[in-house]
Amino acid sequence: MEQTLDNIVKKNLKPEDLKQFNRIHYGREDHCELKLKESTIKKCHEANIEVAGYYFTANREQIRDPRYVKVGVIQHSIVQPTDKPLSEQRAAILKKITNVIDIAAAEGVQILCLQEMWYMPFFLCTREKDKWAEFAESATEGPVFNFLSPIAKKYQMVLISSILENDNGTWWNTAVVINENGQYMGKHRKNHIPSVGSFSETSYYAPGNLGHTVFNTKYAKIAINICYGRHQALNWLMFGLNGAEIVFNPAATISEFGESFWGIEARCAAVANSYFTCSINRVGTEVFPVIKDGRKEFITRSYYGSSYITAPNGHRTPSLSRVRDGLIISVLDLNLCRQMKDQWGFNMTSRLDMYAEKLSQKKET
Structure with missing residues (x-):
């Protein structure tokens, strides 16, 4: 269904009530929308892509x-049916994504994140492996x-x-x-592997x-917390301890698995660790x-999109559609990361020494 929380609220609240809702739910009365180019809006309309722009300021x-x-994040659906030749499936997605990247580039996006396993269907629910093996490739030469x-x-x-990496058979x-x-700058491998319901990902990769x-790029210090890792608070913590300013969470999640807390986890992580988070879910x-x-x-899986971005002070954007391809573009002032650290003092008061001692005792037992 197309209905999102934003649509439901807008239809049923008066303007003054809507401001109050935005203040409480999103952290600010208005969404601080970026003015996008007319050409961007036109191209996205022609391609049936939802596009939204927002900005976050610091003092x-x-x-x-x-x-x-x-920054930019893209959520999208596959193009060809999953029984088509793999080369046709991939080529169709690459063509679609080329168009969206071109649009993002025209708006001056400097860092762009794609969804989990973006160039292929998310076949990990099928328990089939051999027929999909050609999608597994080298991180640097694929x-x-x-x-x-x-x-x-x-x-x-x-x-x-985000790719399915084949490193010498692993x-x-x-x-x-x-x-x-x-140029290849580096890679992060998903730390936490789920085996939940039909998604038996432990059967596929390590x-x-x-x-x-944390990657010290030209524009910001970034990290990637892949999908299921967002359920692990210490996973988010470690990226923060290593100096991340923006953590991207590319995901592939269906509504049966946590849509009710999709909008909470990355937002909580942004606040707790004083960095920006960008949550991207396929659709x-x-x-x-x-x-x-x-x-x-036939195995059928539907993904709910709803990609969004959160600032370290807890302010967040509205979500993209649950059912449409989409692009969020956002201007972030990275000074906000340090300002929130100074204001809340989470690093100074975290008592990591106490946690480390307890974790060491647990490991020994």
């Missing part, structure tokens, strides 16, 4: 200048990297690409960071072994024909 300082960065690298260089844009759920020159890397319905006990059956 003006006497000595330090603002540290503005413009077709997806070779596709994105020249785009990053063309637009001087940092790109975050599979990983990996986010690759490509810098503004189109838990991450790269820790909690659309994916139908997989599978053979079970000699009979053809």
Whole structure:
């Protein structure tokens, strides 16, 4: 269904009541919308893409200048049915995403994050592996990297690409960071692997072994907390301790698995760790024909989109649609990260020594 919380509230509240709702729910009375180009709005309308722009300000300082960065996140559906040749499925998605990246670039986006496993259907619910193995590829030499690298260089844009990585026969759920020159900057591997309901991801790839890397890009210090990792508070914490200013959470989550707390977890993490969070969830319905006990059956999974961005003071944007492709563009003043640390003193009062002692005792027992 298209209904979102924003639509329901707007239809049923008077203007003054709406301001109060926005203040309490979003942290500010208005959404601080960015003025987007007419060409952007036109192109998105023609492609049936929802587009929204917002900005987050920090207090003006006497000595330090603002540290503005413009980020973008894309949620999208697959294009071809899942029984089409894999090359056709991937090519159709790449074509779609090229158009959206071009639009984001025209608006001056400097860091852009794509959703989890963005270039393929999320087949991990099928329990089938061999037929999808060609989607697993090298982080540095695979077709997806070779596709994105020249785009990053063309637009001087940092790109975050979630892939199914094949590293010498071992599979990983990996986010690759490509810098503004189109060069491989590094990768993060998903630390926490779910086996929940039909999503038996432990059958496909290993838990991450790269820790909690923060990438010092030209525009900001960024990290990637992939999908299921958002349920782990210490996962968010470690990115903050390592100096992240923006943490992206590319995801693929269906409504049966936590839509009620989708809008809470990353927002709480932003407040607790004094950084920005960008939550990206895929959208659309994916139908997989599978053979079970000699009979053809269908597995259907619908994703609820609802991507959004949160600031370290808890202010957040409205969510994108639950059912449509979408692009959020947002200007962030990174000074807000340090200002919130200074105001709340979470790092100074965190008592990590006490937690570490208890965790060490638990490990020993």
